[in-house]
Amino acid sequence: MTAIAPHNDQLLAVKKLRVHFFTGAGVVQAVDGVDFAVSPRETLGLVGESGSGKTISSLALLRLIPRPGKIIGGEIIFKHEDLIAKREEEMIKIRGKNIAMIFQNPAYSLNPIYSIGDQLGEILTWHEKLSRQAANERVAELLQLVGITDPFSRLRQFPHELSGGMKQRVCIARALLCSPPLVLADEPTTNLDVTIQAQILDLLQELKERFHMSMILVTHDMGVVARMADRITVMYAGRICETATARTIFENPRHPYTQALLATMPRVDHSYSDGKTRRLPVIPGRIPNLIEPPSGCRFHPRCPASDDECARILPELLSLEEGHWVSCIKAG
Amino acid sequence: MGIVRFIIRRLIFMVVLVIGVSILIFFMINAIGNPIEILLAERPGISPEVIESVKQYYRLDRSLTEQYLSWLGNVLHLNFGNSIVYNQPVGSMLVTWGWETVKIQVLAILISLALAIFIGVTAATRQYSKIDFGVMSTALLGRSLPGFFLGILLILTFSYWLGIFPSYGAYSTRSPLMGSALLDSLWHMVLPVMMLTYFNTATLTLLIRSNMVDVLRMDFIMAARASGLSAGRVVYRHALKNAFIPALTYLAILFGLMLGTAPVTETVFTWPGLGFLYITAIQQLDYPVIMGENLIITLMLVIANLLTDIAYVFIDPRIRLE
Numbered sequence: 001m002t003a004i005a006p007h008n009d010q011l012l013a014v015k016k017l018r019v020h021f022f023t024g025a026g027v028v029q030a031v032d033g034v035d036f037a038v039s040p041r042e043t044l045g046l047v048g049e050s051g052s053g054k055t056i057s058s059l060a061l062l063r064l065i066p067r068p069g070k071i072i073g074g075e076i077i078f079k080h081e082d083l084i085a086k087r088e089e090e091m092i093k094i095r096g097k098n099i100a101m102i103f104q105n106p107a108y109s110l111n112p113i114y115s116i117g118d119q120l121g122e123i124l125t126w127h128e129k130l131s132r133q134a135a136n137e138r139v140a141e142l143l144q145l146v147g148i149t150d151p152f153s154r155l156r157q158f159p160h161e162l163s164g165g166m167k168q169r170v171c172i173a174r175a176l177l178c179s180p181p182l183v184l185a186d187e188p189t190t191n192l193d194v195t196i197q198a199q200i201l202d203l204l205q206e207l208k209e210r211f212h213m214s215m216i217l218v219t220h221d222m223g224v225v226a227r228m229a230d231r232i233t234v235m236y237a238g239r240i241c242e243t244a245t246a247r248t249i250f251e252n253p254r255h256p257y258t259q260a261l262l263a264t265m266p267r268v269d270h271s272y273s274d275g276k277t278r279r280l281p282v283i284p285g286r287i288p289n290l291i292e293p294p295s296g297c298r299f300h301p302r303c304p305a306s307d308d309e310c311a312r313i314l315p316e317l318l319s320l321e322e323g324h325w326v327s328c329i330k331a332g
Numbered sequence: 333m334g335i336v337r338f339i340i341r342r343l344i345f346m347v348v349l350v351i352g353v354s355i356l357i358f359f360m361i362n363a364i365g366n367p368i369e370i371l372l373a374e375r376p377g378i379s380p381e382v383i384e385s386v387k388q389y390y391r392l393d394r395s396l397t398e399q400y401l402s403w404l405g406n407v408l409h410l411n412f413g414n415s416i417v418y419n420q421p422v423g424s425m426l427v428t429w430g431w432e433t434v435k436i437q438v439l440a441i442l443i444s445l446a447l448a449i450f451i452g453v454t455a456a457t458r459q460y461s462k463i464d465f466g467v468m469s470t471a472l473l474g475r476s477l478p479g480f481f482l483g484i485l486l487i488l489t490f491s492y493w494l495g496i497f498p499s500y501g502a503y504s505t506r507s508p509l510m511g512s513a514l515l516d517s518l519w520h521m522v523l524p525v526m527m528l529t530y531f532n533t534a535t536l537t538l539l540i541r542s543n544m545v546d547v548l549r550m551d552f553i554m555a556a557r558a559s560g561l562s563a564g565r566v567v568y569r570h571a572l573k574n575a576f577i578p579a580l581t582y583l584a585i586l587f588g589l590m591l592g593t594a595p596v597t598e599t600v601f602t603w604p605g606l607g608f609l610y611i612t613a614i615q616q617l618d619y620p621v622i623m624g625e626n627l628i629i630t631l632m633l634v635i636a637n638l639l640t641d642i643a644y645v646f647i648d649p650r651i652r653l654e
């Protein structure tokens with residue numbers, strides 16, 4: 001049940017992770033029993049609609065859930081150690097050095113009042129105890145690697161002097177400073193121009209191979225995971241629907257939610273532009289309120305295949321075949 | 333634009349502003365009345381010859397424009413005239429009385445700044461906790477109390493009941509505390525500084541707390557934490573500096589308006605500072621003193637403003653001078 005990765009030599013295994021937000025309006029069950037795993041050098045695509053718990057699951061790996069949220073259960077086994085059991089001082093050595101994160105909005109994820117050299121260099125002097133000089137050289141080296149020209153003069157520039165694409169490149173460089181074995185990329189291209197999106201995805205792919213890293217790529221765009229991911233985990237309303245290799249997900253999706261997500265993907269053999277032909281389909285209904293989530297399967301109110309049983313039975317994530325896990329009582 | 337050109341332009345503007353304000357004040361005082369009338373009202377029996385000679389002595393027999401221009405001309409030579417009430421040169425009065433005001437005000441601002449940063453950050457990082465709630469309500473209460481009320485409360489508690497701090501004046505009239513002039517002066521400063529500190533701290537803390545709460549929510553704070561920096565480093569190096577930028581303006585106002593808040597405190601504690609002097613000068617229409625004080629108030633405001641603008645340029649790289 002827990003080894004949802006192809007090999008035993010997992011870098012990361014998340015088991016039954018639960019994160020709840022204790023708000024005035026009630027307890028938001030944002031992540032409620034989530035399992036996934038990542039092998040060395042693998043890219044896991046984490047997909048799902050807005051609000052499905054992708055970002056919260058990623059932040060949980062760093063133990064950085066914002067208040068009033070709390071990890072209330074589960075295990076996060078990273079390099080054979082449970083991160084949930086670690087003290088804050090130990091987590092500081094994991095963050096950035098072992099697990100780094102790239103955020104969704106490059107415009108806001110750099111500190112506006114420190115120069116690029118200052119804020120990236122600080123991480124190196126902090127983690128690696130490098131001198132200012134050595135840190136600057138390493139930062140410039142990484143800026144060069146992420147495709148920024150004239151890196152030494154960029155060290156003195158401030159975030160507001162860079163374009164959106166440039167900022168995201170700087171954020172990628174920041175994540176790679178300490179060559180972490182695992183990088184979490186939370187919608188790294190969502191807020192960028194379409195032309196720049198492709199460049200950034202290519203860059204991530206190239207760097208991942210160069211640094212022998214694993215990556216969790218969070219997105220709601222099936223097109224992005226199709227291009228990048230080795231395996232895909234589909235999330236809905238704080239739970240896992242399906243995990244399989246990218247190929248299996250696209251060719252043989254078994255969960256109705258995965259099928260619905262795939263149907264929303266633009267396809268090259270259709271035209272969506274003029275009114276006469278078919279429009280890009282959307283999944284009917286909305287993601288449920290997570291304070292009182294639907295009984296049984298959380299997707300059942302929107303599911304075309306659901307019946308009374310789906311409203312009663314909480315489906316477990318079960319293995320259909322080698323490496324293919326589905327949580328749907330109808331998929332058997 | 334270069335910083336030197338910017339400063340020069342602001343200094344020119346400052347001169348124009350100071351002259352404008354002094355013209356306004358001068359004619360406003362004269363619209364109210366003149367010191368001779370007050371003198372006459374107090375001592376009705378003075379002979380017309382004496383009045384005439386006093387008028388001549390203070391040049392009150394000339395036209396208002398002439399009076400103003402001669403005042404301005406003297407000021408350019410750093411001669412602020414003589415006080416009509418104290419019959420002393422206003423320039424040296426401003427220095428001696430000014431020092432008494434500056435020493436309590438600057439001390440209070442520095443203490444408030446340190447307190448506000450510490451309390452504001454503590455409350456913001458524990459938003460909605462009991463500590464946060466306590467800080468917020470104390471500060472809000474502090475801001476809504478009338479100024480003199482706290483002063484009277486302090487005098488009652490620490491002078492009248494406990495008898496540990498003096499309630500008026502800046503120095504002991506007989507022997508100084510433990511024979512030391514410095515200790516004696518600090519001893520007298522305690523209550524007025526406490527009163528000023530409380531009000532400054534209340535507003536500054538609320539400001540820093542709410543700015544910190546906003547900044548702590550920002551993505552770059554999460555990104556800094558995700559890079560492995562410690563919570564303390566993220567709060568003080570990454571968040572506080574950003575949160576402090578908007579508070580800089582308020583700090584400048586505190587410095588610039590030092591003389592604006594001085595009258596209440598100095599009246600409550602009979603403190604021999606510019607605020608106290610200002611009140612008595614207005615009561616007596618001692619116009620050379622009023623004019624001199626106004627000059628200082630205007631200058632302090634404009635200089636505080638200029639220094640803030642320059643400070644912004646050094647703290648916030650997004651700001652350009654224009």
Ligand SMILES: Nc1ncnc2c1ncn2[C@@H]1O[C@H](COP(=O)(O)OP(=O)(O)OP(=O)(O)O)[C@@H](O)[C@H]1O
Nearest residue numbers: 021028030049050051052053054055056057067290
């Ligand atoms: N501060 C918070 N207070 C209460 N609930 C929260 C908070 N932050 C997140 N949540 C809940 O957690 C759920 C998952 O949020 P999360 O940000 O992980 O979604 P996501 O899958 O990353 O969506 P998106 O594509 O919009 O980024 C949300 O539906 C929301 O209800």
Ligand SMILES: [Mg+2]
Nearest residue numbers: 054055056186
């Ligand atoms: Mg998200």
